[in-house]
Amino acid sequence: MPKVYNWQLGRDMDYPYERGRPEHQFAAVFNINRCIGCQTCTMACKSAWTFSAGQEYMWWNNVESKPYGGYPQGWDVKLLALLEQANPGGQVWDTSASEPQNAPYGRFDGQTIFEAAAQQAPAPQQQALGYLPPDKEWLFPNIYEDTSGPWRSGAQLPEHRTWFFYLQRICNHCTYPGCLAACPRKAIYKRPEDGIVLIDQKRCRGYRKCVEQCPYKKSMYRGETRVSEKCIACYPRVEGNDPLTDREPMVTRCISACVGKIRLQGWIDDERSPIHYLVRREKVALPLYPQFGTEPNVYYIPPRWAPRAYLRQMFGPGAEEAIEKYSNPSPELLGVLQLFGATQKLIYSYRITDSEAIGYGRRDQEVVRVPIEEPVIVRPPDHLNIT
Ligand code: SF4
Ligand code: SF4
16 A cells, blocks of 8 residues: 555555645634534535435535534444454554654654555455444434533542533545545545545445445435535635625535624645644644544644643644643744634735734635724723713
């Protein structure tokens, strides 16, 4: 199997195909701390893309309550258990091997979904370790909504004794997609210009290998048409063909509709991008289950109140540092956080002044300007609403 470099794991790994990186890579940062679980993002996506017959249980964007919620039910704990079974006690990180550019979280010494599948005996049955969820596990997309994790004795602030948090999920448009590796028809492709992962609806025969081997369960089968479908990163908006914005690239529907302004979209590989800053320089945003090995491109600012061991399992060894940075933000981080949800246009680069955060578009033109601190306005005595 060819070797590819996965910076999230800090090492080379086996992947079924040789892969160059795309010219640009679609990416997003979701700030879990600010999500109110309103599901506006979910409905914005559904009303744009999955409102037709056969798509009733298809939610390309979903927001689930952790630790118990999941769509499909138990998608992550089931795969974690399969990996543990394949490599008992071996799914560990060596954080002493960290190196700022190539291994920011250290080195993952366990097995990825591709490596675990390759050692299946007597011969590999899959390109990536996975399972096909039965229909009943897709039935309740928001099961266990707002349900707290177990009461923990001895927990001290900032970790809460009872806790839950919302996890916002879309396709990660992975650098090394499990869905793409799995497809025997080669119907799945990753666009070289923006790294968006798509399913060719004409080539797909509905074998559901992508559903089985996407570790995030973000490829979904449509019984009506008998082909699989997935999040398309709203590519017509990202391409910048909309007259509404004078053909300036726009962020996805879920991101533009977000009420909590928790989402920011950009390019992970462009050093001028606020996404690159949050993930690669400030390291305040982390990949979801990096140990799966697909190099996912949606990153999360972890919730401050949840147990650290749980967050380390979910976001890797960088969880504590990310929370520390978020809790005591530098002036630059404070400025970049104001850009979340500030415009529907795609921010390519930014500048932070003493008082403002400014975002620039594809042609380096200004697309948004927001104050870093809101002005305090004191109501004058003649307008007081008390007597
Ligand atoms: S999240 Fe799943 S469906 Fe999306 S690119 Fe990665 S492996 Fe494919
Ligand atoms: S719209 Fe934003 S705040 Fe509301 S659930 Fe979605 S991500 Fe959370």
